[in-house]
Amino acid sequence: MQFETLQKDMVAAMKARDKARKDAISSLVSDVKKAAIDAGTRDNIADDLVDQVILKSLKTAKEQLDTCPAERTDLKEEYQFRYDVIKEYAPAMMSDDEIRAFLQEKFADVIATKNKGAIMKEVMHALKGKADGKAINMIVAELCK
Incomplete structure (x- = not known):
């Protein structure tokens, strides 16, 4: 995901007077800018950094949604909307079959060493942000048998 796309979508939401959508995208833009400053790349924000921030924000939004009390339907709707907006921008994750093929x-x-720790150390770095960690762990466990 390109940072400029996020900014353009935020402006479009502002023009459409869609406050909830604008707020969700605005928080993503803010988080990406903060991460870029921390990484020392404020002027040239890499797509990988944007994807990492979006995935982190998606996880946070999911946790908010999951921990919200059931009787607070107003908050639950707000959190669900925010989660849905962030999910639109999240990079697609690899399926189990794609992960298995990539690893093999x-x-x-x-993998031939059957040392799960060594495999995970190599694999997790290569698949960070591209696949779900739980899925990777499950597939590596299968391959080590």
Whole structure:
């Protein structure tokens, strides 16, 4: 995801007077800017950094939604809307079959050792932000049998 796309979508939401959508996108833009400053790349924000921030925000929004009391329907609707907006921008995650194929293609030599710790150390760095960690762990466990 490009940072400029987020900014353009925020402006479009402002023009459409869609306050809830604008607020959700605005928080993403703010989080990306903060992460870019922390990384020292304020002037040239990489797409990978934007994706990482979006995934982190998506996880936070999901936790908000999951921990919201059932009787607070107003908050639950607000959190659901925010989660849905962030999900639109989140990068697509790899499926289990794609993960398995990737691991067997790129990490066949490490998988042959059957050392789950060494495999996870190599694999997690390569798949960070591209696949769900739980799915990776499950597939690596299968491959180590």
